[in-house]
Each structure stands twice: as structure tokens, then as C-alpha cells.
Amino acid sequence: xxxxxxxxxxxxxxxxxxxxxxxxxxxxxxxxxxxxxxxxxxxxxxxxxxxxxxxxxxxxxxxxxxxxxxxxxxxxxxxxxxxxxxxxxxxxxxxxxxxxxxxxxxxxxxxxxxxxxxxxxxxxxxxxxxxxxxxxxxxxxxxxxxxxxxxxxxxxxxxxxxxxxxxxxxxxxxxxxxxxxxxxxxxxxxxxxxxxxxxxxxxxxxxxxxxxxxxx
Ligand SMILES: Cc1cc2nc3c(=O)[nH]c(=O)nc-3n(C[C@H](O)[C@H](O)[C@H](O)COP(=O)(O)O)c2cc1C
Numbered sequence: 001x002x003x004x005x006x007x008x009x010x011x012x013x014x015x016x017x018x019x020x021x022x023x024x025x026x027x028x029x030x031x032x033x034x035x036x037x038x039x040x041x042x043x044x045x046x047x048x049x050x051x052x053x054x055x056x057x058x059x060x061x062x063x064x065x066x067x068x069x070x071x072x073x074x075x076x077x078x079x080x081x082x083x084x085x086x087x088x089x090x091x092x093x094x095x096x097x098x099x100x101x102x103x104x105x106x107x108x109x110x111x112x113x114x115x116x117x118x119x120x121x122x123x124x125x126x127x128x129x130x131x132x133x134x135x136x137x138x139x140x141x142x143x144x145x146x147x148x149x150x151x152x153x154x155x156x157x158x159x160x161x162x163x164x165x166x167x168x169x170x171x172x173x174x175x176x177x178x179x180x181x182x183x184x185x186x187x188x189x190x191x192x193x194x195x196x197x198x199x200x201x202x203x204x205x206x207x208x209x210x211x212x213x214x215x216x
Pocket of ligand 1: 107
């Protein structure tokens with residue numbers, strides 16, 4: 001079954017303007033590691049998740065779950081478990097090479113943002129479906145969830161919210177704390193909110209177009 005494509009053909013000048021506006025807005029997105037406890041409207045989160053859920057996915061299987069954690073007690077439990085893993089990482093598991101790569105970000109095992117930010121969105125990948133207790137194979141799960149998370153980050157930034165992409169590896173504790181089934185696997189943890197006043201970010205260089213794009 002098909003339906004007519006709703007495609008809005010823009011005039012050339014509008015296309016260029018829209019493209020430049022989006023590029024400039026996205027250029028101001030930065031990973032924020034110091035959050036304000038100020039609340040943010042849940043409608044902004046809902047809209048951003050709607051946007052993420054509109055992403056393309058392998059066979060349209062939409063193999064994602066976005067668990068929006070606002071409850072202080074759950075956020076505290078996530079922080080405690082994440083800090084336990086991160087402490088192991090920083091003090092024992094991370095090789096020197098990785099610790100060296102992390103130096104510019106001045107990160108350590110303390111993850112207070114997991115409690116301070118008004119929301120922590122935990123993105124799960126759904127590795128397989130379950131239908132009548134049979135497993136349904138999912139295709140291109142990592143690609144699909146990665147694209148959807150990109151949509152999510154762009155939408156949150158577009159609506160004036162700050163984000164941090166966090167990977168407190170291993171993340172298995174999130175299934176337990178958030179009561180998710182075995183076919184759902186934590187993918188990324190994303191604190192969302194407003195930056196703390198005076199928040200600073202590392203000076204980073206982004207590769208130039210000529211370094212990342214080839215035209216053949
Ligand atoms: C998959 C992924 C995992 C990341 N994990 C962490 C993390 O665990 N802790 C952290 O502070 N930042 C993490 N980051 C944020 C990166 O350090 C950050 O995106 C990068 O330094 C570029 O900075 P920018 O986002 O401000 O452009 C992660 C980013 C990605 C894409």
C-alpha cells in the first residue's frame with residue numbers, strides 16, 4: 001500500500017537559507033557537563049522524542065526505546081550505579097591511552113550531572129522483537145538507533161536544551177534500575193536540561209569540510 005509523498009519543494013533561495021540556518025544552529029551545540037537543576041518543560045522532551053522516533057530504521061522496525069527519567073530517586077540510583085562503574089573504569093579498567101585521550105575533557109568518575117539535570121534520557125536498542133514468545137530478528141539496530149539518537153540530540157538542541165552523551169560502560173545496571181526486558185540493551189545515557197551558569201566547555205577543533213567530505 002502506498003500514499004502520495006508529502007514533499008515540499010522549496011525555491012532555491014529558501015533552501016540555501018534553511019541550510020545555512022540549520023548549520024549555524026547545529027554548530028553551537030556542545031556537550032555540556034555542568035547542568036543547572038532548573039526544570040525544563042516535559043513537552044520539549046516529548047517533541048524531541050517524537051522527532052527521534054520519526055527517524056529511518058532498518059525495515060522500519062524502530063528498534064529503540066527512550067526512557068525519560070525525571071524521578072529524583074531513580075536518577076540517584078542511576079548516578080550511584082554509573083559512578084561505581086566509572087570509578088572502576090578510571091581507577092582500573094581504562095588503559096593509559098584512553099585516560100590520556102580523555103584529559104582535555106577533565107572528566108573523572110564523579111557523575112553528579114546524572115542527578116542534577118532535570119531529565120536523563122536512557123536510549124535502549126531493541127535487539128530483537130518478541131511476538132507470541134517468538135524472537136523477531138531486527139536488522140541494522142546500531143545504525144538505526146544511532147540515527148534516531150542524532151535526531152534526538154538535534155531536536156533537543158533546536159529547542160534550546162543542553163545535552164551530554166554519556167556511556168558509563170558497562171551499562172547493564174540500567175536494565176535492572178529501569179526494569180527493561182532482556183531484548184532491550186542500553187545504548188546511551190543523555191542528561192538533558194539547562195547549562196549551569198558559567199558552564200565552560202573544552203576548546204575543540206572540528207574537522208574542516210575538505211577533511212571530511214570527498215566529491216568524486
Ligand atoms: C558515543 C559517545 C560517547 C560519549 N561518552 C561520553 C562520556 O561517557 N562522558 C563524557 O563526558 N562525554 C562523552 N561523550 C561526549 C564527547 O566527549 C563529545 O561529544 C566530544 O568531545 C565532542 O564535543 P562536543 O559534543 O562538545 O562537540 C560521548 C560522545 C559520544 C558520541
